[in-house]
Each structure stands twice: as structure tokens, then as C-alpha cells.
Amino acid sequence: MKSFSLLKAVVVFLLLVVLHYTVRPLLGTRVSVDFLVIAVLLTAVHVRPGAAAVIGFITGLVADSLSPLSFGAGALAMSAVGFSASWLKAAVFGDNMFLQAVFLAAGKWSFDVLYLVAERRLGVGDMAVQLLLWSPLSAVLTGIVGVLIVLTFRLSMESRP
Amino acid sequence: MARATRSGTRTDTAVLAACVALSLVAMVLPAATRRSLAGTIRETVVGPLIALQLQAERARGAFVSRDISAARLDSLVLRNADLRDMEHENQQLRRLLGLGARLRTGFVAAEALHRPEMGDAQTILVTAGRRVGVVERSAVVAPEGLIGKVVSTEDATSTAILWTHPDFRVSAMSADGRVFGTITPHLGEGAERFLLEMHGVAFRDSLMPGTEVRSSGLGSVFPRGIPVGTVLRDITASGAYARSYLVRPAVMPADVTVVMVLLPVTANLESAWTSPAAADSLRLNVNRHADSLAAAARRDTMPRDTTRRP
Incomplete structure (x- = not known):
């Protein structure tokens, strides 16, 4: 039973990575769902913070490979978000759908903040617009889609024992 | 138990610290190493x-072009009544499609992932x-003009910076080859x-708004003659030692999904992009020289009064 759950988690993780590179370009909008963040956050809930940081780091590196000029920024942001998500989920709340959406949205927004600060590409004005307008919209969308994925695949958001 | 938890x-x-440290190392690596790793x-x-x-x-x-195609079809049906308009549009489309034919060799067509x-x-x-022969510093162009420059290459893909990137530079000139300068992002x-x-x-030089700007070929990075943009206005700062102009780019990179990467063999592309502005300028130059020649000829044929000289 435990191995089945692990297999399901791995399949869902890989599916989310594939969705990130298929659904997002298909929509092509500035407000978009970050399936990689959803994948890392859903995994982070079930593993130790250290493991979540490693998963985030690897996922971030994969994302960074497409933008070599900001190589490392995504890995840094994703490691921190994965670690924090694992730690927070264990400490703060349980299986509530609204809180799950808030959790996923906050994770996405935090990722954007860390990424843009680490990347140091945008000016102050553009960064403010990105972080106060586009990122919150993307975060809300990511939160909603994340909850739909949890419901669709009947994933447990209960933290590790 | 408590000790094990601690x-x-x-x-x-410690694992988080290691991940953060590795990320920071990745961010401060030399650009070439970063590009190689990526x-x-x-x-x-x-x-x-x-x-x-x-x-x-x-x-x-x-999906997007389906609507555009449908709109174009409707337009063509409407314009069918007016053959002249349709011919004009046909010529425009031929110009776009013909760029590749005019370049003949020395480019590869590719898709741009944003x-x-x-x-x-x-x-x-x-x-x-x-x-397929793409090397670093190859120019990336669209039918409308210059988009960017390749900064790293792999076997099947390349990374290019767009003209919006702060490091982007191109030696440029007015389309008639009279005024030279350097293009940077605003x-x-x-x-x-x-x-x-x-x-x-x-x-001593000045550019009028509307003047077309092209790559000059100086510096050997970009071939001569690629359209870069159109002059909007003079933005020379007081006390500057040279003039500066604001230029509207020929291509908005976000609109481009198919590009051409120019290979190093490409030298002069002035004939690949036909320019009405350059043609006008050429016509004016020809007229001016013709006037000068006519005036000189008139002077030569005028009767000279030499009898009164001592």
C-alpha cells in the first residue's frame, strides 16, 4: 500500500513536470500556472525538509537550464520554498481545501519573490509590477489548479508522520 | 527520541544550506561555464x-494563426473585387517569403522558444x-529585421539574447550608409x-525621424544591411560629445516564433531586405548628381568672351 502511494506520488510529480512544459506554452499567457512549484510543494508535504530542499534544487536546476543567464536563481528559490513548505506543513495546518490553496499560492508567490530577487534582472519598478500584480495572479491560479490536482488524483495533503 | 529529532x-x-550554497555558486560561475552547464x-x-x-x-x-488565417481569407474575399489591392498584398507576402530565397545560403531556419x-x-x-552550423555570435533575424545574437550553442539548440538584453550591441548606420553609430537597448x-x-x-551628422537604421557590418558580428529599426527622435543629452537617437525596433521579439540564424559565411545582406527609404534616398542622390552634371554641362557649353582680355 505504501509502495503504491509512493508510485502514485512519483507519477503525479512527473506528470506535473510534463504539464509544465506542455500546458503553459499552450496557454502562452503572462498569468500562468506553475506546475513545477505545485509538484515540489505536493512532494514537500510528504518528505523531510532536507529531502524537499534537494527535490526543489534539482527541479529548479531543470527550470534554470532554459534560461542560462539566470542559472541558479530557480534552484535557490525552489530549494528554499521546498524546505519551508515541508517545515510549515508539518507545523501549521492539516487537510483543509482552502488552506491548501493558500499554501500553494503562498509557495508560488514566495518562489517568484526569491527568484526575481536572486536573478537581479528587473528594475525596481518592473519588479514591483511583477511581484504585486502578475505574481499574485499567477499564485492564485496556481493555488486553484493545485487543489484541483489534489482532488483529481485524490492526493493526501496530510503531512508525514 | 528528542535527540534524534534534533x-x-x-x-x-545542513542539506538546505548545501543546496543554497550550490545555487549561489551556480549563479556566480563565469557566464561561459553557466551556459555550458545549462x-x-x-x-x-x-x-x-x-x-x-x-x-x-x-x-x-x-490555434492562434487559425483565427488570423480566417480573417485573412475573409479579407481576401472582400478584396477580390479590387485586384490592385490584392496584388499589393501579394507583393508584400512575396517579400516576406522571399527573404529566405534572397539570402540563398548562409542561414538556418529555426523556431524560437520564449x-x-x-x-x-x-x-x-x-x-x-x-x-547545423550555428556558432556563437551568429545573428538571429526575422523577415522584418534583427532580433538578437546567439550567445551559446549546443548540438541541437542555441541560446540567443534579444535586443532587449542590456548587453546587446550592434554597429549601425542609416539605410543610405551616410551616418554611423551604435545601437543599444533603451x-x-x-x-x-x-x-x-x-x-x-x-x-556633424543628423538623422531625421523616420530614417531607417540598419546594421553596418562593422565589428564583424552582424552582417551589413540587416534592418534594426526606425529613428523616432533626437535624445542627445546636453554636454554630450555625440548625438543619440531613440529608435523604434524593426521587430518585436515577442511576436516572433520562427527565426533565421545567419551563419558566418553571410557577409552583406543589403540586397536581402529591400527598403523603400533607401530606394528613395538613392533616387534623391541620383537626381542631385544628375542636376549637378547638367549644371556643369551648361557651364561648359556657355560661350566664353575672350576677346576683351588684354
């Missing part, structure tokens, strides 16, 4: 994902690499960020 927490923190990941682990992204963008392009979700994109991934806020600047124009 030990686990310490281990987790290229290795892209060509191995992420390769299949890029292929999926390419398919998705093609699907989106087909990454617009985090602010403004400054780089694109081009689906052509070393295998690093303004808001909509002005999508403009260019032409610096280093000598004070």
Missing part, C-alpha cells in the same frame, strides 16, 4: 521536455545548434523599454 533537524538544515542539462535531462514544449508552442501557433512568464524575456531558445521603464537607442553619431 539531529534530523540539523541534517535538514546546455548539458538541456541536451540530456530536459531534451524531451523541450521537445514537448516545442510541440505545445506549435499547437498554440496553429520564456515570458517572469517579466520581460531577454533570451530565447533557438531550435538549431552546432549540428533601458527605460514601462513601454519605453521596448525601444532602442543609437549612440555615437557624430555631431
Whole structure:
């Protein structure tokens, strides 16, 4: 039973990575769902913070490979978000759908903040617009889609024992 | 039990610290090493994902162009009554399609993958690499003009910076080859960020708004004659030693999904992009020289009064 759950988690993780590179370009909008963040956050809930940081780091590196000029920024942001998500989920709340959406949205927004600060590409004005307008919209969308994925695949958001 | 928990927490923190340290190291690596590392990941682990992204963008392009195609068809049906308009549009389309034919050799066609979700994109991934002859510093162009420059290459893909990138530079000239300068991105806020600047124009020269700007070929990075943009206005600062102009770019990179990467053999492309402005300028020059010749001929044929000389 435990191995089945692990297999399901791995399949869902890989599916989310594939969705990130298929659904997002298909929509092509500035407000978009970050399936990689959803994948890392859903995994982070079930593993130790250290493991979540490693998963985030690897996922971030994969994302960074497409933008070599900001190589490392995504890995840094994703490691921190994965670690924090694992730690927070264990400490703060349980299986509530609204809180799950808030959790996923906050994770996405935090990722954007860390990424843009680490990347140091945008000016102050553009960064403010990105972080106060586009990122919150993307975060809300990511939160909603994340909850739909949890419901669709009947994933447990209960933290590790 | 409590000791084990504390030990686990310490281990987790150490792992996080290691990940953060590795990320920071990756961020401060030399650009060439970063590009090489990213290229290795892209060509191995992420390769299949890029292929999926390419398919998705093609699907989106087909979906978007369906409406455009339908609108064009409607327009053509309406314009069918007016053959002259249709011929004009036909000529325009032929010009676009004909760029590749005029270039003949020395380019590879590729698709451009954007990454617009985090602010403004400054780089694109081009689906052509070393295998088809793309090298670093190859120019990336569209039928309308210059888009950017390749900064790193892998076997099947390349990374190019767009003209919006702060490091982008191109030696430029007016379309008639009279005025020279250097094009850089205009690093303004808001909509002005999508403009260019032409610096280093000598004070004895001036450019009128609407003048077409092309690559000059100086510096051997970009071939001569690629359209870069159109002069908008003079932005020379007081006390500057050279003139500066604001330039509207010929191409908005976000609109481009198919590009041409010029290979190093390409030398002069002035004939590849026909320019009405350059043609007008040429016609004016020819007229001016013809007037001069006519005036000189009149002077030569006038009767000379030499009898009164002592």
C-alpha cells in the first residue's frame, strides 16, 4: 500500500513536470500556472525538509537550464520554498481545501519573490509590477489548479508522520 | 527520541544550506561555464521536455494563426473585387517569403522558444545548434529585421539574447550608409523599454525621424544591411560629445516564433531586405548628381568672351 502511494506520488510529480512544459506554452499567457512549484510543494508535504530542499534544487536546476543567464536563481528559490513548505506543513495546518490553496499560492508567490530577487534582472519598478500584480495572479491560479490536482488524483495533503 | 529529532533537524538544515550554497555558486560561475552547464542539462535531462514544449508552442501557433488565417481569407474575399489591392498584398507576402530565397545560403531556419512568464524575456531558445552550423555570435533575424545574437550553442539548440538584453550591441548606420553609430537597448521603464537607442553619431551628422537604421557590418558580428529599426527622435543629452537617437525596433521579439540564424559565411545582406527609404534616398542622390552634371554641362557649353582680355 505504501509502495503504491509512493508510485502514485512519483507519477503525479512527473506528470506535473510534463504539464509544465506542455500546458503553459499552450496557454502562452503572462498569468500562468506553475506546475513545477505545485509538484515540489505536493512532494514537500510528504518528505523531510532536507529531502524537499534537494527535490526543489534539482527541479529548479531543470527550470534554470532554459534560461542560462539566470542559472541558479530557480534552484535557490525552489530549494528554499521546498524546505519551508515541508517545515510549515508539518507545523501549521492539516487537510483543509482552502488552506491548501493558500499554501500553494503562498509557495508560488514566495518562489517568484526569491527568484526575481536572486536573478537581479528587473528594475525596481518592473519588479514591483511583477511581484504585486502578475505574481499574485499567477499564485492564485496556481493555488486553484493545485487543489484541483489534489482532488483529481485524490492526493493526501496530510503531512508525514 | 528528542535527540534524534534534533539531529534530523540539523541534517535538514545542513542539506538546505548545501543546496543554497550550490545555487549561489551556480549563479556566480563565469557566464561561459553557466551556459555550458545549462546546455548539458538541456541536451540530456530536459531534451524531451523541450521537445514537448516545442510541440505545445506549435499547437498554440496553429490555434492562434487559425483565427488570423480566417480573417485573412475573409479579407481576401472582400478584396477580390479590387485586384490592385490584392496584388499589393501579394507583393508584400512575396517579400516576406522571399527573404529566405534572397539570402540563398548562409542561414538556418529555426523556431524560437520564449520564456515570458517572469517579466520581460531577454533570451530565447533557438531550435538549431552546432549540428547545423550555428556558432556563437551568429545573428538571429526575422523577415522584418534583427532580433538578437546567439550567445551559446549546443548540438541541437542555441541560446540567443534579444535586443532587449542590456548587453546587446550592434554597429549601425542609416539605410543610405551616410551616418554611423551604435545601437543599444533603451533601458527605460514601462513601454519605453521596448525601444532602442543609437549612440555615437557624430555631431556633424543628423538623422531625421523616420530614417531607417540598419546594421553596418562593422565589428564583424552582424552582417551589413540587416534592418534594426526606425529613428523616432533626437535624445542627445546636453554636454554630450555625440548625438543619440531613440529608435523604434524593426521587430518585436515577442511576436516572433520562427527565426533565421545567419551563419558566418553571410557577409552583406543589403540586397536581402529591400527598403523603400533607401530606394528613395538613392533616387534623391541620383537626381542631385544628375542636376549637378547638367549644371556643369551648361557651364561648359556657355560661350566664353575672350576677346576683351588684354
